[in-house]
Amino acid sequence: MNANSAPHPRDPLNPGAPILPRGEWDYPPHHRWTFQHIREMTATAQVWRGPGPVLSLPTQLQDIDGIEFEAGGRRRTVRDFLDESFTDGFLVLSCGKVIAERYMNGMKPHGQHLAMSVTKSIVATVAGILVDRGVIDLDTPVTKYLPELEATAYRGATVQQVLDMTTGVLFDESYTTPGSHMQKLDQACGWKPMTRPDWPQTMWQLILTLTEQERPHGELFRYRSIETDVLGLVMERASGLSLAELISSELWVPMGAEEDAYITVDHAGYALADGGFNATLRDYARFALLHLRGGKVNGRQIVPSAWIEATRNGNHALFQGVYREVLPRGAYHNQFWIEDPDRRAYMARGIFGQYIYIDPEADFAVVKLSTWPEFVSAERSIEALAAFHAIREHCKAD
Template sequence: MAFYAGPNGQFPRADLRNWWLPAYSVDSFSRLDEILPAHVVRRGEASAWRRAAVEPAITYTVPSQFGGGRLSLDAYLDRNPVTGLLIAVGDTVQVERYRYGRTDAQRFTSFSMAKTICALLVGLAVADGAIASIDDPAERYVPVLKGSEYGRTPLRHLLTMSSGVRFREEYDGNDDVSRLARATMPGGAGGIAAVQQFNDRYAQPGERWYYASAETEVLGLVLRAAIGRSIADYLSERVWRPIGAESDASWVVDATGQEVTYAYFNAVLRDYARLGRLLADGGRVGDRQVVPAAWLAEMTRAQVSAARTGRWYGYGFQTWIFPENDGSFVLLGVRGQSLFVDPGRRLVMVHTAVRRDSRDPRVAETLALWRGVQAAFPRRRN
């Protein structure tokens, strides 16, 4: 904590110039929508959580590269820069912790967890008839992309990060995702121009997999054009209000007012958990099918195998799939953001953090914690 706190023990207040820097991330990652322009995602009538009478005893096996051994949840929190952690089974919150002076009222940013939300909305747009087929090319919905490589790419291959359009995402400050970020942040052109700069094809759609945030941004442009209104409003109507979100969420927008769909969604911890519960329950809220079960099943199966991604995880529609293919999956964002979902246990873990680096190897310890959480709760019997 000392690394993040100033000399008076307070956390430095971030602004547009420094919000990404680790020293300011405690503040910025929990109020990014006050620093960057954003659309509000309106809440509905809040659904209630039950509370476990006693917090369960959770332990996990530390990966050998970080010392090994068996440690407690408290030890994990002492070793990792976690701002919020919530574990829920079904309708019951088992653990809810906040650190670094954060509270349950603050909206934590998602980074790339937003990609899965975008894919969820694409499925709803298909169900609503706004998108005819995910085998359509992007240019059918965004005519300005006609003739470009992304324009020619079917939505299916954008959903699976297999467009074949060259895009380098290594978080070194000089890569393509840095160019995309500059284009979608204040001062950048935003909109179509943000993705038109990437137009070099190295493989046919579906042949190669490579993680590329621009693919989600193209999906966002398609989605906005297809539904004919803001993505934030559509998310509110079709997901946020139906899950009984207790707080408004937000989504950062670019200079054109387009939601930056590859990142920067913001919500309170319990509402992230409500989203996770929706996913764990096959797209249902009570007796209501909010998300088509067939779409969710396609989203959360390995469309691309772990062997092809080279990332240990397989990949579905903008969603990371566990290699054992047992139905569990995770939404991942840089710097330690994650939403783990195990439908077989109706188990959800929301984890927000302020890791210093986008490639922090200690994310392996978060995965180890998740394995410990799974072990603490038995799978449901069918």
């Protein structure tokens, strides 16, 4: 059985389908269905596309199935890769055209899919717009916007350090360690039932509990999802708008999205900036195209080109340890992963296999929406990048 032939948990011909467990709906194997049906599982806020025209995505489909590549000492084709990597949606942009577009595991063109931590890069792109307007200052301490954080380990950290995840705040990102900050986040964000009244009930409450600092701010990159939630709160406080409204008005409307997006919210209505965004495959592709075009769409500059250029330059020296397993020459900056300092291709990534890979030098991008059985997998990540590279080289040869 390949990765896309598992039985559907919501078979319309089977009214006796099992009820998904509230505490595990976002875990395998349930996520094969729920990642395309988040609104049936938890509270969300609309990200309106607006009344304007849809950004056209010219299509010139090519047969990429037979393209071969090697990863982990094994040779396979792109078709093998798609079948074996729990693909839900897959789209390739080359020179401004859609050259491949696949819907698998029941996904449909009009259906939204959870982005997980790809959300971070979308939120940061909107932050770049606010920075350019002077609404937010990168060198300013986050406590200027959120003075309540003076009582936390964020005291003294700048907005840029939050963007780069180089604060020294102690945050346990472990998904499986009992009582970890990440497990507390699951309850605080509204995804899981409030079975632990002694744990934070909202994201804001969780942030206020982060009083321990493990190293000086700015010393080292360490992936902490909560940093994006701090960023989202800074954006809301500085602008006076909710995060869903900001993404709509600053990005989704001017970008020419085809469908509304939505984002999950906690019990207080705060949007999950670190992983709650949902959109269609093609609208994720429009986001990628916006980056490929230096932030400009139809002659209108939406995202500052200087912000995008700066985002592609990260500090590799701060990028240590386990992160180099997948990206040995990588870096992290402005909530994007940079592949290497030469080509400076960069990407948005999320657990369970979400990718938006962007290479402006080749005018090439890939969107992959997945439901891996693992939270993270270095082997699958290396394989995905090898597949993207092989498709890119095929497009270059054509």
